Amino acid sequence: MKRLFFALWPDDNSRQQIAQINQQITFPDIRKLIPDNLHITLVFLGNVDDAIATAVQQRAGDIIAPPISLQFDELDYWVKPKVVCLTCQRQPKAVYQLVNALTAMLTEYPVRVEQRPYRAHITLARKAKQRPELNFSPVVINADSFALVESISTEKGVRYQVRERWLLEG
Numbered sequence: 799m800k801r802l803f804f805a806l807w808p809d810d811n812s813r814q815q816i817a818q819i820n821q822q823i824t825f826p827d828i829r830k831l832i833p834d835n836l837h838i839t840l841v842f843l844g845n846v847d848d849a850i851a852t853a854v855q856q857r858a859g860d861i862i863a864p865p866i867s868l869q870f871d872e873l874d875y876w877v878k879p880k881v882v883c884l885t886c887q888r889q890p891k892a893v894y895q896l897v898n899a900l901t902a903m904l905t906e907y908p909v910r911v912e913q914r915p916y917r918a919h920i921t922l923a924r925k926a927k928q929r930p931e932l933n934f935s936p937v938v939i940n941a942d943s944f945a946l947v948e949s950i951s952t953e954k955g956v957r958y959q960v961r962e963r964w965l966l967e968g
Contacts, residue, residue, distance in 0.1 A: 799845045799846065799847055800845070800846055800847075800848065800851045800948050801843075801844065801845050801948065801949040801950075802843040802844070802846055802851060802854070802946060802947065802948055802949070802961075803839050803840070803841065803842040803843055803946075803947055803949070804839070804840040804841045804843070804858070804900050804944060804945065804946055804947070805837040805838055805839050805840055805944065805945055805947050806837065806838040806840065806866065806868075806939065806941040806944055806945075807837055807941075807943070807944075807945045807947070807960060807963070808836060808837065808838070808920075808939050809939075809940075812937055812938070812939045813833050813834075813836055814833070815935075815937045816833070816836050816870075816884065816920060816922070816937055817833040817836070819873075819884070819922070819932065819934045819937070820833075820836075820922045820923065822930070822932050822934070823882060823922060823923055823926075823930050823932070824930075825923075825926060825927065825928070825930065827925060828882070828923040828924065828925050828926050829923060829924045829925050830922060830923045831921055831922060831923065831924075832955075834957070834958070835956070835957065835958045836920055836922075837920070837947065837958060838868065838918050838919065838920055838939065838941075839919075840893075840896060840897050840900055840916075840944060841897060841900045841901055841904065841911060841912070842911075842912060843904070843909050843911075844909065844910065846907075846909060850907050850908070850909070853907065854903075854904065854907060854909075854946070855946055855961060855962055857903050857906075858900070858903070858944075858946060858962070858964055859964055860903070861896070861899045861900060861903065861944075861964065862899070862967075863892065863895050863896040863899055863944075863966050864892045864895070864966060864967070865892065865940065865941060865942045865966045865967070866890060866892045866893050866896065866939075866940075866941045866966060867890060867892075867938065867939070867940045867941075868886050868889065868890065868893065868918055868938070868939045868941070869886055869887075869888070869936050869937070869938050870884040870885065870886055870918075870920060870936060870937045870938075870939065871886060871887055871936035871937075872884070872885045872886065872887055873885075873929065873930065873932055873934070874919070874929065875926060875928060875929030875930075879924075880924060880925055880926050880927070881921050881922075881923065881924050881926060882921075882922045882923045882926045882929065882930060883919040883920055883921045883922055884919060884920040884922060884937065885917065885918065885919045886918050889916075889917070889918050892966075893916070893918055894916065896944060896966070897916045900944075941966060942965060942966055942967075943963045943964060943965050943966055944963070944964055944966060945960045945961070945962065945963045945964075946960070946961045946962050947959065947960050947961065948961050
């Protein structure tokens with residue numbers, strides 16, 4: 799079984815900007831994401847067997863969607879999952895087009911897809927107890943591709959590995 803999700807993968811410059819914001823969060827006992835794991839989840843697949851993983855990976859190449867530009871300009875705290883994340887005041891139509899195309903493709907497979915309305919976010923820290931008060935400059939992520947990512951458990955914690963990327967063009 800593989801734990802998979804589709805995501806937008808920030809470039810190194812954006813990743814560095816996000817990591818600088820994350821360094822300002824100083825709550826005790828929180829678990830910050832390491833810079834290499836920062837991403838924008840599009841659709842979470844969860845645990846899937848190798849056959850489904852391969853089929854989904856092959857089908858994802860058929861997705862046609864335009865490039866996406868997201869401005870992460872808000873810091874949010876989500877109470878139930880206890881996460882601090884960056885979010886966008888406005889989400890472009892292009893991100894919804896891609897999420898909807900991926901979700902429609904996944905209906906052919908035994909994958910349970912999130913039913914809540916999509917909200918682009920970048921998780922910064924887990925096990926938080928409140929929203930930090932930070933001043934930061936917005937981070938703009940210009941995505942020209944999307945990725946299928948695998949969550950791999952290691953002795954040092956979870957590591958996210960890109961399995962494949964596809965260009966956004968159209």
